[in-house]
Amino acid sequence: xxxxxxxxxxxxxxxxxxxxxxxxxxxxxxxxxxxxxxxxxxxxxxxxxxxxxxxxxxxxxxxxxxxxxxxxxxxxxxxxxxxxxxxxxxxxxxxxxxxxxxxxxxxxxxxxxxxxxxxxxxxxxxxxxxxxxxxxxxxxxxxxxxxxxxxxxxxxxxxxxxxxxxxxxxxxxxxxxxxxxxxxxxxxxxxxxxxxxxxxxxxxxxxxxxxxxxxxxxxxxxxxxxxxxxxxxxxxxxxxxxxxxxxxxxxxxxxxxxxxxxxxxxxxxxxx
Amino acid sequence: xxxxxxxxxxxxxxxxxxxxxxxxxxxxxxxxxxxxxxxxxxxxxxxxxxxxxxxxxxxxxxxxxxxxxxxxxxxxxxxxxxxxxxxxxxxxxxxxxxxxxxxxxxxxxxxxxxxxxxxxxxxxxxxxxxxxxxxxxxxxxxxxxxxxxxxxxxxxxxxxxxxxxxxxxxxxxxxxxxxxxxxxxxxxxxxxxxxxxxxxxxxxxxxxxxxxxxxxxxxxxxxxxxxxxxxxxxxxxxxxxxxxxxxxxxxxxxxxxxxxxxxxxxxxxxxxxxxxxxxxxxxxxxxxxxxxxxxxxxxxxxxxxxxxxxxxxxxxxxxxxxxx
Numbered sequence: 001x002x003x004x005x006x007x008x009x010x011x012x013x014x015x016x017x018x019x020x021x022x023x024x025x026x027x028x029x030x031x032x033x034x035x036x037x038x039x040x041x042x043x044x045x046x047x048x049x050x051x052x053x054x055x056x057x058x059x060x061x062x063x064x065x066x067x068x069x070x071x072x073x074x075x076x077x078x079x080x081x082x083x084x085x086x087x088x089x090x091x092x093x094x095x096x097x098x099x100x101x102x103x104x105x106x107x108x109x110x111x112x113x114x115x116x117x118x119x120x121x122x123x124x125x126x127x128x129x130x131x132x133x134x135x136x137x138x139x140x141x142x143x144x145x146x147x148x149x150x151x152x153x154x155x156x157x158x159x160x161x162x163x164x165x166x167x168x169x170x171x172x173x174x175x176x177x178x179x180x181x182x183x184x185x186x187x188x189x190x191x192x193x194x195x196x197x198x199x200x201x202x203x204x205x206x207x208x209x210x211x212x213x214x215x216x217x218x219x220x221x222x223x224x225x226x227x228x229x230x231x232x233x234x235x236x237x238x239x240x241x242x243x244x245x246x247x248x249x250x251x252x253x254x255x256x257x258x259x260x261x262x263x264x265x266x267x268x269x270x271x272x
Numbered sequence: 273x274x275x276x277x278x279x280x281x282x283x284x285x286x287x288x289x290x291x292x293x294x295x296x297x298x299x300x301x302x303x304x305x306x307x308x309x310x311x312x313x314x315x316x317x318x319x320x321x322x323x324x325x326x327x328x329x330x331x332x333x334x335x336x337x338x339x340x341x342x343x344x345x346x347x348x349x350x351x352x353x354x355x356x357x358x359x360x361x362x363x364x365x366x367x368x369x370x371x372x373x374x375x376x377x378x379x380x381x382x383x384x385x386x387x388x389x390x391x392x393x394x395x396x397x398x399x400x401x402x403x404x405x406x407x408x409x410x411x412x413x414x415x416x417x418x419x420x421x422x423x424x425x426x427x428x429x430x431x432x433x434x435x436x437x438x439x440x441x442x443x444x445x446x447x448x449x450x451x452x453x454x455x456x457x458x459x460x461x462x463x464x465x466x467x468x469x470x471x472x473x474x475x476x477x478x479x480x481x482x483x484x485x486x487x488x489x490x491x492x493x494x495x496x497x498x499x500x501x502x503x504x505x506x507x508x509x510x511x512x513x514x515x516x517x518x519x520x521x522x523x524x525x526x527x528x529x530x531x532x533x534x535x536x537x538x539x540x541x542x543x544x545x546x547x548x549x550x551x552x553x554x555x556x557x558x559x560x561x562x563x564x565x566x567x568x569x570x571x572x573x574x575x576x577x578x579x580x581x582x583x584x585x586x587x588x589x590x591x592x593x594x595x596x
Contacts, residue, residue, distance in 0.1 A: 171349070
């Protein structure tokens with residue numbers, strides 16, 4: 001067994017921690033993340049409140065855990081939704097070629113030309129700020145990214161002899177896309193999905209920070225950050241904790257994605 | 273059964289295939305030889321309806337009396353596997369690395385004949401036996417990387433036979449295999465064609481393999497069919513200078529080694545190399561490399577001149593001097 005690259009291992013550890021905490025929050029948090037207790041506000045870390053409490057006396061650990069769960073859910077839904085549509089469009093473009101391919105790819109260019117956050121802000125302005133709209137906005141910006149990666153990888157597979165053999169057996173373009181192309185480009189798509197997961201976490205935090213994502217009382221790292229901002233001199237730790245969480249999650253998924261690419265891309269293996 | 277009438281394939285101004293005429297009937301075993309770029313593979317792809325989109329086809333191509341030159345992809349899909357099937361050159365590349373070979377072979381049966389999985393599996397099993405795969409039960413479940421080149425080529429032949437085609441096209445089926453395995457695959461294809469009363473188009477630049485597997489032969493150069501006839505006769509008494517050159521370039525074990533002066537003999541070759549498609553002479557494609565070139569060869573296209581029933585060549589020497 002070849003040694004796994006360091007970025008993959010570190011990424012896997014960080015992701016396990018974040019995902020593990022998010023999963024744990026489904027069944028257990030040290031306190032209810034929403035319960036306020038004004039008498040114990042700004043409590044320092046103690047045996048009951050491991051990281052202390054915030055300006056409303058809510059337990060910080062419980063909030064961070066609930067926020068991790070929300071963040072993971074948003075990223076998962078956004079990547080799955082945007083990814084599926086993007087992959088389907090990419091496969092379609094690659095299978096049909098011609099003006100369909102040109103059309104899809106020019107639309108993808110258009111999607112790239114539009115700043116993602118600006119689009120999300122526009123969506124929030126039109127439909128009102130909510131977590132659902134944030135998910136939709138992040139999904140939407142994933143579509144062109146996945147469409148491009150899929151088309152580029154699929155075009156390579158279409159030139160393979162086994163695709164010609166499948167055509168010679170009388171299979172149609174869509175059946176070939178599903179049974180022969182998709183499995184052979186899955187690695188590239190999984191790598192992209194892992195990296196986009198990190199981007200989605202960051203985007204959710206940014207939108208919630210701007211007040212366009214998770215609405216109170218839902219917990220979110222981004223919103224915790226924006227609330228702590230006004231209390232920076234009084235209680236800087238309240239901004240540092242969610243900040244560290246965002247860094248850990250984004251770094252973890254980013255490293256994991258890079259590591260997966262190093263493992264699955266044969267060209268890089270030979271270079272090493 | 274299958275007829276080509278002056279079928280040509282153009283890429284822009286360059287002709288990859290020029291006025292191909294061919295009739296293939298049930299049970300025919302036809303060899304097509306020529307060097308790389310002679311149009312062999314283009315011809316095979318045309319027979320499968322798989323010529324690249326950028327190729328412009330003219331002429332007539334009919335299968336079972338149906339004109340297929342203008343057929344859509346949908347029409348062709350009905351023909352493929354059931355009427356015409358193909359074995360590809362590279363057994364290493366022609367199998368999906370992520371699918372069990374059994375599933376690959378069953379694919380066309382499930383698609384075209386509405387067999388149940390169990391029926392398809394049974395047929396795949398008997399096909400594996402027919403093409404000489406040992407332990408077929410176990411092999412059905414394996415992935416391509418678990419098999420040798422020869423085994424994979426047998427799997428690809430089984431795949432091509434899945435829906436009992438009337439014509440099997442083998443595009444350089446032995447090029448990627450070592451000599452011993454190549455010989456056995458050649459014999460297998462020949463045997464299958466005879467036993468199944470199936471037509472075989474055997475494309476190769478291995479003249480020995482073509483001699484073994486086929487009754488008739490077409491020699492191609494630069495997209496033209498330059499000579500054709502019964503395989504044994506063409507190989508024994510070639511009429512076109514290109515065919516003569518090809519046969520002259522075969523290594524001969526009897527003359528190998530050193531000549532009288534102790535110098536290592538060199539293998540005879542045809543001087544020059546095949547020019548790129550757009551650089552081919554307009555007349556005879558072989559002009560410029562031909563050892564017996566006449567003045568008008570490069571400009572005037574030689575017509576196909578029959579010398580005996582079922583035999584002939586496209587060369588000005590034949591039409592000028594009569595049957596030689």
